[in-house]
Amino acid sequence: MKTVPASLDRRRIAEIRDREEAAYRARTPRSAELHQRAKRAMPLGVASSFQAYAPYPLFMTDAHGSHITDADGNQYLDLDMAFGVLAAGHSHPILAEALAHRIANGTCYTFPVEDGIVLAEEIKRRFGADLVRFSNSGTEATMDAIRVARGFTGREKVVKFEGGYHGHHDDVLISIQPPRELMGPPDAPLAVPATAGMPRSRLNETVVAPYNNPEALEQILDRNRGEIAAILIEPVQFNIGVVPPLPGFLERVRELATAHGAVLIFDEVKTGVVLAYGGATEHFGVQPDLICLAKSIGGGVPIGAFAGRGEVMSVIEKLPESTGAGTAMAQTTIPGGATRVAHLGTFNGNPLSMAAGVAVLTRILTRDVYPQLHAMADRLTAGCQSVVDEFGLPGYAVNAGPKGCVMFTPERVTNYRDFIGLDGELWEASFFYLANRGILLPPGPDDQWTLSVQHTDEELDRYVSTFRDFASEMSA
Numbered sequence: 411m412k413t414v415p416a417s418l419d420r421r422r423i424a425e426i427r428d429r430e431e432a433a434y435r436a437r438t439p440r441s442a443e444l445h446q447r448a449k450r451a452m453p454l455g456v457a458s459s460f461q462a463y464a465p466y467p468l469f470m471t472d473a474h475g476s477h478i479t480d481a482d483g484n485q486y487l488d489l490d491m492a493f494g495v496l497a498a499g500h501s502h503p504i505l506a507e508a509l510a511h512r513i514a515n516g517t518c519y520t521f522p523v524e525d526g527i528v529l530a531e532e533i534k535r536r537f538g539a540d541l542v543r544f545s546n547s548g549t550e551a552t553m554d555a556i557r558v559a560r561g562f563t564g565r566e567k568v569v570k571f572e573g574g575y576h577g578h579h580d581d582v583l584i585s586i587q588p589p590r591e592l593m594g595p596p597d598a599p600l601a602v603p604a605t606a607g608m609p610r611s612r613l614n615e616t617v618v619a620p621y622n623n624p625e626a627l628e629q630i631l632d633r634n635r636g637e638i639a640a641i642l643i644e645p646v647q648f649n650i651g652v653v654p655p656l657p658g659f660l661e662r663v664r665e666l667a668t669a670h671g672a673v674l675i676f677d678e679v680k681t682g683v684v685l686a687y688g689g690a691t692e693h694f695g696v697q698p699d700l701i702c703l704a705k706s707i708g709g710g711v712p713i714g715a716f717a718g719r720g721e722v723m724s725v726i727e728k729l730p731e732s733t734g735a736g737t738a739m740a741q742t743t744i745p746g747g748a749t750r751v752a753h754l755g756t757f758n759g760n761p762l763s764m765a766a767g768v769a770v771l772t773r774i775l776t777r778d779v780y781p782q783l784h785a786m787a788d789r790l791t792a793g794c795q796s797v798v799d800e801f802g803l804p805g806y807a808v809n810a811g812p813k814g815c816v817m818f819t820p821e822r823v824t825n826y827r828d829f830i831g832l833d834g835e836l837w838e839a840s841f842f843y844l845a846n847r848g849i850l851l852p853p854g855p856d857d858q859w860t861l862s863v864q865h866t867d868e869e870l871d872r873y874v875s876t877f878r879d880f881a882s883e884m885s886a
């Protein structure tokens with residue numbers, strides 16, 4: 411924990427945190443009751459462990475535009491937006507109409523539909539990709555992209571960055587937020603499993619690198635020369651608040667991937683179609699070999715996709731004779747002598763998800779909405795920063811396009827090691843304070859707000875003014 415300015419004493423933070431948590435409990439008895447019941451039916455009382463937080467999660471009943479309502483009838487300005495799924499906002503009328511049509515006309519065929527072509531063509535256009543495949547989540551997208559990279563290169567290892575989250579399959583559920591005592595040296599982080607139940611052997615295939623440290627990445631690649639199938643990176647690290655790439659970092663990652671014959675995969679599950687029309691790829695002007703998409707492309711309907719260079723993606727049709735690095739395909743990666751990479755899934759490209767994707771990408775998140783989303787986010791960040799400055803809070807406001815947060819640590823975070831210094835108690839006090847006054851942020855300091863085309867400046871001003879009240883009480 412970093413020390414806080416003298417004006418913020420720890421007792422005060424704890425006092426406000428406890429008072430606000432008590433108020434949260436008093437306002438949400440129905441959620442508490444539902445959580446008790448849910449715990450008897452589901453571990454932690456939730457469907458995904460990310461949904462669980464103390465004392466209990468809010469249970470929701472409905473949501474429209476930029477607002478969401480809990481089981482006690484409390485309404486919130488929603489800034490969580492389903493962990494960043496909803497750049498289109500809740501139930502956008504265009505999306506609602508497209509889905510209603512689909513629901514009335516069959517939601518799953520396992521035969522292809524024309525909407526799938528339209529959506530694939532749209533993704534190609536936005537991301538400069540040659541070929542696209544659909545899945546049902548971000549997890550599936552990164553899992554499949556890694557398999558494609560392995561098939562293409564004939565290699566097995568994957569580089570991921572410490573603090574990065576790429577879904578819940580074994581290759582990537584490693585070094586998400588490792589405990590300090592296990593994480594190893596800063597320039598050569600150890601691979602630390604983020605779950606029980608993972609075979610230890612999986613740790614040999616995932617190599618962990620520090621984000622924003624090109625020199626360390628270069629050394630790691632040198633130490634694993636000829637073995638790295640893919641470098642998987644979230645261009646802005648959004649699992650530790652908001653941590654943008656330092657100038658030149660992504661460019662250097664691109665160069666190193668090329669030099670080492672590794673497939674560069676941008677995990678654009680959060681950045682894609684949110685940061686810009688063409689995601690982080692367009693925003694930073696760095697072209698990866700593959701991208702992974704999910705979340706916002708479906709406007710709230712489960713979907714995933716990966717896309718990229720034709721040469722790489724076509725391993726789904728046929729493996730190359732030799733790898734990009736010029737070595738023969740390693741037999742170890744082709745069990746049973748398979749001649750292509752399997753990419754499968756009952757729900758892939760289902761009519762409901764495809765209709766949602768087409769509506770969102772071609773009719774809602776069109777190119778003209780991005781300047782407005784960026785302007786709103788910049789204004790919100792400036793508002794939060796002015797509060798931080800006025801009251802000397804230990805922190806700073808930051809955004810990357812329509813996604814941002816207040817990082818409760820005085821120094822700029824450039825990687826996971828810096829993030830560990832975040833003041834969790836101060837963050838918690840602010841979360842409950844804001845929730846009790848109708849402003850809902852994601853329930854964790856590692857996530858961030860996502861603005862949608864249905865938010866307004868007036869709503870965001872309300873957030874800033876409530877945050878100001880919080881800061882003022884905190885430093886009183």
Ligand SMILES: Cc1ncc(COP(=O)(O)O)c(C=O)c1O
Binds near residue numbers: 547648
């Ligand atoms: C960057 C990133 N990649 C992948 C995923 C996994 O996506 P999903 O939860 O749809 O499996 C997430 C989820 O938060 C994510 O933020």
